[in-house]
Amino acid sequence: MAWGDVALNALDIFNHELMLFAAIGFLVGGIDDVAVDLVFGWQALRHRRHGNGERLERLPGPEHRLAVFVPAWDEAAVIGAMLQTALARFDHPDFDIYVGTYPNDTATIDAVRAIADRDARVRLVIGDTPGPTTKAACLNTLWHALQADTRRSRHVHAVVLHDAEDVVHRDELRVFDALTRRYDAVQLPVLPLVDKGSRLVSGHYCDEFAIAHGKHLPVRQSLGAALPFAGVGCAIRTDMLARIAALRNGEPFDAGSLTEDYELGLTVARLGGTARFARIRTTNARDASDLVAVRAFFPGSLDAAVRQKARWMTGIALVGWDRTGWARPAALGDHWMRMRDRRGLVAMLVLAAAYLGLIGWALGVLGHALVDRPIAPVGPVVSSLLAANAVLLAWRLALRACFVGHAYGATEALWSLPRAIVANIIALLATRRALFSYVALLRGGALTWDKTAHRFPETARLTA
Incomplete structure (x- = not known):
């Protein structure tokens, strides 16, 4: 048998196993995804039978004081517009916005101070580090800073978390005020804005959050x-944050975490707290x-x-696995969801194998054509698997x-189809970066804020 035939046979075997x-x-x-779909479908039918859920007009009016936390490192380009928009939009009588800055970031400090000097509801906080x-x-x-202020003024009922690029909703503080009377924490949906200049890369976040939330x-x-x-x-009651802080030397947010938001939700549950994901609708003229x-x-x-996806993957699927562990033994639903959170690396390994298999198959077709030898037919087991996967993919x-x-x-629904391929490519590249980051952390590397540059929509688009 010629060496070419040996190589071709080896390639065929490799492609088959892959x-x-x-x-x-x-x-x-x-199958895992379909199981989630079935649970969602059952819940949707129940909600349709018993009504479409809460609406803003059915919630009680504002009653508590709230504090909005906005951490800001190197955010001079967006923080001013974000604060002005939030101050104009928030429909709540009693709130303050605390903006965290750094002593070596004078541009962000100046941008925040320009707003704080005009509106007492903005509190500029400059850290020591x-x-x-x-x-x-x-x-x-x-x-x-909030604890120090509270000792001199009225109690703050809940802390609301935002980033420096967020476009807030005018009614969100009313929702937080009402629902944190019943729950320890409340999370609103996140809907990425459509960036027409980056329909594929930025747009894939629209797809993922539409499904996730x-x-x-x-x-x-x-x-x-x-x-x-x-x-x-998201909003967390201050008494819950105080409980968490008591377990962490007075600091409720874990500075040793890359995904403190993800872990904070699990911590609230571990302490017996209640959380609500709130899809609240309101009626307005527009x-x-x-x-x-x-x-x-x-x-x-x-x-x-x-870089952003790699940070999420490192914090949730790698470092977070060690940090958060599993749920209570009998909490099967929680175990299932945490397993789904951590399946990303395995899913990327399978995806990489599939793409590598496509390349190998193309090489195999070319090789068989060169030696004028027919390709062996796919066996019935693999054929059945491929057919089932085609149905699941569709x-x-x-x-x-x-x-x-x-x-x-x-329009975006149609764009979501080619964006599925882009999302896969981004995930594969992020997996490689996440693995290198994880190895660096295991070797004693320092945790840093691996943030991305942000942009804020034009003021003309943000009518209050």
């Missing part, structure tokens, strides 16, 4: 699983069904998206388009 591995992996992941630290460390600085978090809530926070558009949600532009370049893409269409309209 295809089998990827097909089984996709099937397991697809030069930046960047972790985001959680900045939030702890704000917590200490349209389906996955409601399913977690219905199963009684711990509710991870998004880090923005839109008959307006969702109270947080909106923001997400990274528009490939490099920025990869289902996932159709459901993805439905959720995106519900949140953004038909």
Whole structure:
């Protein structure tokens, strides 16, 4: 047998095993996704039968004082517009905005001070440590400032978390005020803004949050699983934060975490606290069904998206696994959801195998054509797996388009189909970066705020 035939036979075997591995992996992941879809469908039918949920006009009026925390490192380009918009939009009589800055970031300090000098509701807080630290460390600085202020003034009922690029909703503080009377924490949906200049990269965040906050978090809530926070558009009662701080030397936000928002939600659940994911709609003159949600532009370049996704993956699937562990033994729904949180690395391994298999298959077709030898037919097992996965893929893409269409309209629903490929590429690159970051942390590397550059929509688009 010639060496060319040996190489071709080896390539065929390699392609077959790779295809089998990827097909089984996709099937397991697809069944897992369908199980979530079934839970969501059952809950949707129940809600339709018993009404469409809470609306803003049915909630009690404002009653408590709230504090909004905005950590800001190198945010001079957006923080001024964000604060002006928030001050103009928030429909609540009693709130303050605490902005955390760093002594070596004078541009951001000046931008915040320009607003604070004109509006007493903005409190500029300059930390002692030069930046960047972790985001959680900045939030702890704000917590200490709030504690010092509270000793001299009235009690603050809850802390609301936002980022410097967030476009706040006018009614969100009213929702937080009302719901934190019943729950220890409340998370609003996050809806990324459509960036027409980056329809593929930035746009894939629209798809992912439409599904995550349209389906996955409601399913977690219905199963009684711990509710991870998004880090923005969430409110935590100060008495709950004080309980957490008592366990961490006076600091409620874990400065040793890359994803303090995700872990904070699990911590609230571990302490027996209650959390609510709130999809509240209100009626107004512009839109008959307006969702109270947080909106923001997400990274528009490939490099920025990869860095952000890598941080999430490192914090949740790698470092976070060691830090947060599993739920109570009998909390099967919580175990299932945490397993889904951490399946990203395995999913990327399966995806990489699939793409590598496609390349190998193309080489195999070329090789067989050169030696004029037919390709061996795919066996019945692999054929059945491929057929099942094709059906599951079509289902996932159709459901993805439905959720995106519900949140953004038909145009973005169509864009969600090619963006699925872009999302896979970003995830693969992020996995590689996350693994290198994790190894660096294991070797004693320092945690830093690996943030991306932000942008804020034009003022003309933000009518109060």
